[in-house]
Amino acid sequence: MKKLIATLLSITLIASLITGCGNGEKSGSNGDLLELTYFGMKPTTEKTIFTEAEAKTGVSVDFVLSENTTDYAQALALSIASKDMADIIKHSSRADFIKFGMQGALVPLNDLIEKHAPNYKKFLDENPDVKKYTTASDGNIYYIPFVQDGETSTGWFIRQDWLDKLGLPQPKTIEEFYNTMVAFRDNDPNGNGQKDEVPMFGMGAGEGVSSFYGLFNTSNTVMYQEDGKAVYAPMEENFKTAMLTLRKWYEEKLIDGEIFTRKQTREYFIGNDLGGVVHHWFGSTASYTKRFADSVPGLNFVPMAPPAGIDGVQRELERRDKGMNEGWAISSMNKHPEETMKYFDFWWSEEGRRMANFGIEGETYDMVDGKPQLKEIITNNKEKTAVAALNDYGAQLNFGFWQDFSYEEQWADPIAVEGMRMYVENKYVPEKLVKVTYLENEESERTKLNGQLNTYLNEMIQKWILGQEDIESGYDAFIKQLKNLGADELVKIEQAAYDRYLAE
Ligand code: CA
Secondary structure, X not given: OHHHHHHHHHHHHHHHHHOOOOOOOOOEEEOOEEEEEEEOOOOOOOOOHHHHOHHHHOEEEEEOOOOOOOOHHHHHHHHHHOOOOOOEEEEOOHHHHHHHHHOOOEOOOHHHXXXXXXXXXXXXXXXXXXXXXXXXXXOOEOOEXXXXXXXXXXXXXXXHHHHHHHOOOOOOEHHHHHHHHHHHHHOOOXXXXXXXXXXXXXXXXXOOOHHHHHHHOOOOOEEEOOOOOEEEHHHOHHHHHHHHHHHHHHHOOOEOXXXXXXXXXXXXXXXXXXXXXXXXXXXXXXXXXXXXXXXXXOOOEEEEOOOEOOOOOOOOOOOOOOEEEEEEEEEOOOOOHHHHHHHHHHOOOHHHHHHHHHOOEOOOEEEEOOEEEEOHHHHOOOOOOHHHHHHOOOOOOOOOOEOOHHHHHHHOOHHHHHHHHHHHHOOOOOOOOOOOOOOHHHHHXXXXXXXXXXXXXXXXXXXXXXXXXXXXXXXXXXXXXXHHOOHHHHHHHHHHHHHXXXXX
16 A cells, blocks of 8 residues: 555656656757756746846746645655756755765766856855865765854843843843742732742743753753864763753742643743743744733843853853755756856855845845845735745745845844844854764764654653652663663764864
8 A cells, every 4th residue: 555655656746747847958048048947946926036037147947846746855856766857956955965966966066166156166265164064075065055144043031021020130140040030930020919920931842941951051962062072961960960950940830830741832921921031032032022012011021141051151052053954956967067057156146145135126125225125015014924925036945045144134023133133242152053964874873873862861851850750869870871872872973073074
């Protein structure tokens, strides 16, 4: 039965691909334009940044992916296996780009970049981390990535109106933080005469207490230390301290009693005027003050600097990732690799980058004082988010281009923008993100080890925080079990990857 379904699926896929997939033969001239087939989703409007770019690049792209395609990765694998590839391949996996490249399905781009992509070459020279991450172990570059911009994505938020009511400053240290949470619990900041406040709540089911790890400089996975060592954080002393402290806070009812299972935590705790602090995404969390302004009078839920952790350091563990797993590539069936590379390079020019980020001048943005300013149709669209509205025009579709964070600043809540600035300017976020790469055998082994380790780890964290098992007496057995499940092997893989990263 399974086989039959699979066969049927393949036939459907082939049928949907055949209608458009140009296998290189279709590429040719369309008037003065060179037509290149493109394996990627077609934007929904007729006038897009791709049609706008035709006159500037001499290239028109013909989207060949059927709108009905639900399994993109499978459709792509099938087109490669059946040697029916479009000229340009968009995808979202670095591992796949490299795998397909090494199999010969994608053209190595190193020479083409050198000779035909001055904008992208300049970018790579100025961003060696991008070059490092997108180069395969055979030394070839097989794809041009979508590079995310911006430096920070998560941070602390606190009920400033509660602090004001209780006459308290924002907590600066972990001790002050604790005392503030106790005050939130005991002094009725929501003013309803009941002791119903929940000082700290979490990001949602599945996240558990992990959003508070910054206070302890720990994590539930591997961390790369500045001394060049990779460590499995749950086996380090800081993790134990985190567990003991968070258990205490939980027991004292400073943390949401349902932190492991509750969903939509901000709707619940802010909407009902019950929660005091969360560590969460800047962009979305900033919007709650406006959303619940009517139902929670005086609500003022604002970003807060990270309280100094157990080592006295104010830190945000995560830095916004540059992404670089999505992007586009030139298939081996493409008869115009040079022209295609020139076309790719256009999107790294100032004008191309502006279009990729802001869309079409006069339609989605205007130039104001020399800077693109998104129009109301994007920033104040009643039916869709700014990103979705831009996607209709082909902008922000995560093909090979460099995102411009200023596009986000224009639609993001000013509270979020201000908070992110505070985190960056005060250097709470790590200066750079360590982005190691894995060899193919490492990748599969790592996935396996992480899977079994995480299952056990999550189970133990929950038991400990909820008080179902004692942390001190069970700790040695915990470390032993992590080793049984391959924690040391995982560290070995990560150390090798980190060594390569530091050596390159
Ligand atoms: Ca109360």
